[in-house]
Amino acid sequence: MAPTPEQRPGEDQMGDGLTVELRPIAEEELARFAVVEGTGFGLIPSPGEIEVERSVLELDRTIAAFDDGEMVATTTAFGFDMTVPGGGTVPVAGVSGVAVAATHRRRGILRSIMDLQLDDVARRGEPMAILNASEAAIYGRFGYGAASFWQSWTVDTRTARFRDPVDDALALRIVPQREAGEVLPTIYDAWRAGRPGALTHSDAWWRCVLADRMTWRGGGRLFVVVCPPEPGPDGGPGGGHAGGYAIYRIDNRGRSGAWRLIVRDVVAADDRVTARLWRYLLEVDLVSEVEAEAAPLDDPLRWLLTDVRAVQTTAVHDYLFVRLLDVAGALEARRYPIAGRLVVEVHDPFRSAGAGCYELEVADDGTARCRRVVDPGSSPVDVTLDVAELGSLYLGGVSARELARAGRILGRTPGAVERATALFDWPLAPFCVTRF
Numbered sequence: 001m002a003p004t005p006e007q008r009p010g011e012d013q014m015g016d017g018l019t020v021e022l023r024p025i026a027e028e029e030l031a032r033f034a035v036v037e038g039t040g041f042g043l044i045p046s047p048g049e050i051e052v053e054r055s056v057l058e059l060d061r062t063i064a065a066f067d068d069g070e071m072v073a074t075t076t077a078f079g080f081d082m083t084v085p086g087g088g089t090v091p092v093a094g095v096s097g098v099a100v101a102a103t104h105r106r107r108g109i110l111r112s113i114m115d116l117q118l119d120d121v122a123r124r125g126e127p128m129a130i131l132n133a134s135e136a137a138i139y140g141r142f143g144y145g146a147a148s149f150w151q152s153w154t155v156d157t158r159t160a161r162f163r164d165p166v167d168d169a170l171a172l173r174i175v176p177q178r179e180a181g182e183v184l185p186t187i188y189d190a191w192r193a194g195r196p197g198a199l200t201h202s203d204a205w206w207r208c209v210l211a212d213r214m215t216w217r218g219g220g221r222l223f224v225v226v227c228p229p230e231p232g233p234d235g236g237p238g239g240g241h242a243g244g245y246a247i248y249r250i251d252n253r254g255r256s257g258a259w260r261l262i263v264r265d266v267v268a269a270d271d272r273v274t275a276r277l278w279r280y281l282l283e284v285d286l287v288s289e290v291e292a293e294a295a296p297l298d299d300p301l302r303w304l305l306t307d308v309r310a311v312q313t314t315a316v317h318d319y320l321f322v323r324l325l326d327v328a329g330a331l332e333a334r335r336y337p338i339a340g341r342l343v344v345e346v347h348d349p350f351r352s353a354g355a356g357c358y359e360l361e362v363a364d365d366g367t368a369r370c371r372r373v374v375d376p377g378s379s380p381v382d383v384t385l386d387v388a389e390l391g392s393l394y395l396g397g398v399s400a401r402e403l404a405r406a407g408r409i410l411g412r413t414p415g416a417v418e419r420a421t422a423l424f425d426w427p428l429a430p431f432c433v434t435r436f
């Protein structure tokens with residue numbers, strides 16, 4: 001929003017005469033920031049939770065809005081590196097903590113914050129911002145597109161039988177939470193390297209993951225089971241692998257034998273280890289139902305069992321929304337499954353800087369060159385889409401054909417939608433275990 005001449009820098013004039021100051025917070029404003037943010041989500045954070053949040057918060061990436069000196073809105077961004085299709089990583093701004101006080105809602109404060117925040121992300125040279133949304137309809141207007149999804153399951157442990165033997169030579173250990181921080185990062189990083197949408201975790205972030213914050217666990221204490229990595233060649237039983245872990249909690253409020261085990265994460269780069277962890281989770285005594293809160297769309301559990309119906313999908317949720325800022329840089333950072341050429345016309349109603357035509361040329365090895373087309377007349381446009389839809393395609397988990405069928409992508413040359421579908425596809429579903 002361009003400031004009017006009478007405005008001071010950092011002030012934004014809302015439509016109805018309200019003027020708010022937008023700026024990063026200072027250290028001493030942190031407690032208030034956490035309370036304003038928490039209130040937006042119906043929570044009042046405890047001093048312990050505020051301390052955990054402080055350990056990962058980058059103060060210069062916070063933005064708070066002040067009405068006459070009173071804090072009325074918050075947001076922040078975490079700096080992560082995100083894995084993209086092909087195993088490369090890009091720096092991203094993980095937008096979080098977006099809240100506007102109910103007293104000040106629908107007066108344009110979020111819009112001003114989004115504007116300022118994307119300027120900051122661009123200034124830092126990060127090619128994209130990501131977020132997960134409390135309500136999926138909010139962020140499309142700001143150029144964010146839903147790019148990764150997860151599914152929730154219930155599994156009836158009394159009917160779940162494994163079709164093939166699971167490798168029992170893969171030893172498991174239940175690790176106390178205080179030790180988990182030493183073993184999980186290596187396993188996580190091996191998994192992260194191949195999974196589009198996975199994010200780097202700093203040491204402080206790991207402490208946060210394992211701090212078992214009330215808001216993240218919803219009751220019960222976390223258990224961590226680990227299959228330690230085995231160096232050496234892959235091959236015979238238990239042979240070389242990068243390890244795996246599962247984090248879960250147990251709801252033991254029902255009668256014993258009818259408890260529920262709630263799986264938070266199953267992380268393993270190797271499918272044998274994934275199967276071993278799932279068998280463990282389905283065999284914990286006194287549990288009759290296992291609930292997975294967030295499994296990747298391509299998790300193989302259903303196919304590991306004799307009865308595919310033992311795994312019931314109870315929900316499919318959007319998770320990562322991607323907002324491209326440097327279109328050419330982002331498109332060059334990922335790999336593509338086939339060679340090909342596509343001229344893409346990108347509309348960006350919220351931020352005009354990135355709008356334009358881009359020529360994507362993918363070589364036989366899946367690497368790409370992308371350049372902005374200066375003279376659009378010279379290269380006929382193959383597909384037209386909004387930057388939000390390009391964000392949806394980016395991680396390889398959303399089909400261009402599906403978006404075209406919904407009228408969100410327009411094919412302009414024969415076969416262009418099919419080509420876009422094949423180019424942007426990726427065999428591993430994007431998935432992010434990071435709650436941010």
Ligand SMILES: CC(C)(COP(=O)(O)OP(=O)(O)OC[C@H]1O[C@@H](n2cnc3c(N)ncnc32)[C@H](O)[C@@H]1OP(=O)(O)O)[C@@H](O)C(=O)NCCC(=O)NCCS
Nearest residue numbers: 040098099100105106107108109110111133134135137138
């Ligand atoms: C969602 C929230 C941040 C919106 O803030 P706000 O200041 O009222 O939003 P704005 O007035 O700037 O609205 C900007 C645009 O978004 C739209 N919008 C805002 N909230 C929306 C919602 N929940 N669903 C759909 N659209 C929404 C507005 O209609 C407006 O659209 P337009 O400019 O195209 O006409 C605020 O309601 C809130 O804090 N909610 C509770 C916490 C939460 O859900 N935060 C988001 C976490 S991801």
